[in-house]
Amino acid sequence: MSEPSPGWQRVTGQSWQEFRDDGWIDAVHPDDRASVIERWSRALREVQPRFTHTYRLRLATGGYRHFAVDAAPVRDGDTVIEWIGTCRDVEQEWQDARRERLLARATAVTADTARPDEMLAALTAVIVPELADSCTSYLLPQALHRTPGTALTAERVAAVTRQGPAVPPPHHAEHLGPDSALVRAADLRRPVHAVFPPGSPPPDIAPPGSEPWLAPDANSVVLLPVVVDGTTAALVVACVSGDRPSLGQPEISLLQTLLERAHTPLSNALEYQRTRQVALALQHSLLTEPPDVPGLDIAVRYRPSNSAAEVGGDWYDSFVLRDGATVLTVGDVAGHDLPAAVTMGQLRNMLRGLTLDREEPTGDILRRLDASIQTLYLECTATCVLARIERPTPGRLQLHYSVAGHPPPLLVEADGTAHFLDEGRSPMLGLLPDTRHSTAVHPLPPSSTLLLYTDGLVERRNEDLTDGLDRLRRHASTAARRPLAPFCDELLAGMLTADNDDDTALVALRLSVP
Structure with missing residues (x-):
């Protein structure tokens, strides 16, 4: 950077002394810096006619948003004397593009899936790492005849992390007490969302050592009930860890949209349970x-x-x-x-x-x-x-x-x-x-x-x-x-x-x- 930019200062909070020369790199998200430096260095070296790139910038108000840079070289004969360009906030465009991309991927991986456990497992693999660092999905086999506020048995059918299988493996029953946050989400039939310092969840979300579904260095979590015909048929837990931006309302809305794809197989599963319950009652009466x-x-x-x-x-x-x-x-x-x-x-x-x-x-x-x-x-x-x-x-x-x-x-x-x-x-x-x-x-x-x-x-x-x-x-x-x-x-x-x-x-x- 060779001259001050009031707009950059207003958005990032960096002073001219902080962002001059290559200091602006410090405002780029740590996960995006390597790609920005590599792309920008190649543009300078090859004197590309146009440089475009999208990355996250740290805001003066906290958090990050996606910005798109669009720059071109200014020449004096064969000599490049400077580059000039714009940096535009494209967060909503990026969110919309991500939404369409993830929905398309979710449609592809679930196209031939009819079983609810397979559907949830496929969607869990889409959620990580795009939206979360870890995601665990549960089916609730007792959904139809459980009294709200009581203990809950949840069958874990999928567990995925960014680093690999660090959480307990799937296809395992977990018995959750009535004070569990998962049970609360199932009873409320709406998301339970929490943001906290990495590794320090509040007691009402995860009492120490009591919840295997929460990553050790998580900074935010959302517990999403999948509600079918008024009944919570499944639960999905998504966590973000470390210094990655915490889960917010845009991610929660996208997660809910993704999980709507499981509605039909879960509805069928509940109908099978109802049918079986009635049929067995009829059979045993005879x-x-x-x-x-x-x-x-x-x-x-x-x-x-x-x-x-x-x-x-x-x-x-x-x-x-x-x-x-x-x-x-x-x-x-x-x-x-x-x-x-x-x-x-x-x-x-x-x-x-x-x-x-x-x-x-x-x-x-x-x-x-x-x-x-x-x-x-x-x-x-x-x-x-x-x-x-x-x-x-x-x-x-x-x-x-x-x-x-x-x-x-x-x-x-x-x-x-x-x-x-x-x-x-x-x-x-x-x-x-x-x-x-x-x-x-x-x-x-x-x-x-x-x-x-x-x-x-x-x-x-x-x-x-x-x-x-x-x-x-x-x-x-x-x-x-x-x-x-x-x-x-x-x-x-x-x-x-x-x-x-x-x-x-x-x-x-x-x-x-x-």
């Missing part, structure tokens, strides 16, 4: 305790799928008829949604009524149920096993059963011999008009165990059904001498996997030792 029958031990089990998006139409039932026969049934309505669960309840009650209505073979009962389905539920299909245990003579038990498109019953004898009952088979219900459903009869040996189950117990992705059936036969044979309740629990433990994505229902009956 899955009654087995009857107490002399000489028979009956156990029932129901396991919902591990997927929050899957609610199925599996059912079981057991009851005693007026003639003393014991009825067992399991079934599965096609579909994995709330309508499937509702239809399941209707078919289960209809089958109860048809079975109690008259004493007839199990195949005839399924034929009437099939006709009812094809009349009342035109697009419904279902599978079912209906079993009736009779005492033809004292000391003997006989199984009458029918199987409509369902995995076959498994009979396990006292010595562990296990085999499937493959007779009495017919197509699934609701599939073909005027289907004949046959009835099979099989004796039940003393101390044997009869198992009825739905396909969630034996089906696995990318595996043939026969492999699952063989695995069930082996597990049942091994556990045959266990009491009936542990027998059922061992089957579930051995057969179901962590990624089980279908409901499982089973009914087990064992003949008591005389």
Whole structure:
């Protein structure tokens, strides 16, 4: 600089003695100085016809704003005698350009993302380092049934820092007390923002050692609740550290706009939770305790799928008829949604009524149920096993059963011999008009165990059904001498996997030792 500039002095607060020669560099943001010096030196060396550059200047009032310099050389023949130019405040233009750039990037990285955890992880990677030095995102799995002001369990699904993985890794549950700032943000359903000296957050934001989400040298933080249909479904924590300009309202507004992209998958996730909650309540209201029958031990089990998006139409039932026969049934309505669960309840009650209505073979009962389905539920299909245990003579038990498109019953004898009952088979219900459903009869040996189950117990992705059936036969044979309740629990433990994505229902009956 070779002559005073009142405008520069007014904006930066530097005196002429401070900014003359190369002193003006001291007013440039430390992170921008290297690029400014390099670009300006090259312009001088190459005598570029025009020099333009944008950088941050420290203001006399504090903080930094973006300015654009536009300069050109003044020549006397072939000699450059001076450079002259302007320096213009372009903070709003820079903010607008950054906003468009980040929104475009957010759109690109989330274009094919539907899961809320993946959506939040992608947005977190956009936020750092453009807007923050660290960012952590949480899903709130208990959002629908949590009372405000109580403790909160948050599932951390993303954690990114400018320097690398310095914060705890994602996919971890954090239990937050009711006095946590995160809980306060979730309950208020609006941002909680704080600016403070580096490494000295106020106690109401982060009591010492209590909050793993805050960087040690943070100078500002914003806790952003992601609100969907009036419910806080997720929380995002963004921090700025060291001498970087603290987070302000422009950054908070941009963060909120970015996180709006997660609204649809989070809304879907909440809807899945609501659907699952209603469906499970419906299912459990219908899955009654087995009857107490002399000489028979009956156990029932129901396991919902591990997927929050899957609610199925599996059912079981057991009851005693007026003639003393014991009825067992399991079934599965096609579909994995709330309508499937509702239809399941209707078919289960209809089958109860048809079975109690008259004493007839199990195949005839399924034929009437099939006709009812094809009349009342035109697009419904279902599978079912209906079993009736009779005492033809004292000391003997006989199984009458029918199987409509369902995995076959498994009979396990006292010595562990296990085999499937493959007779009495017919197509699934609701599939073909005027289907004949046959009835099979099989004796039940003393101390044997009869198992009825739905396909969630034996089906696995990318595996043939026969492999699952063989695995069930082996597990049942091994556990045959266990009491009936542990027998059922061992089957579930051995057969179901962590990624089980279908409901499982089973009914087990064992003949008591005389």
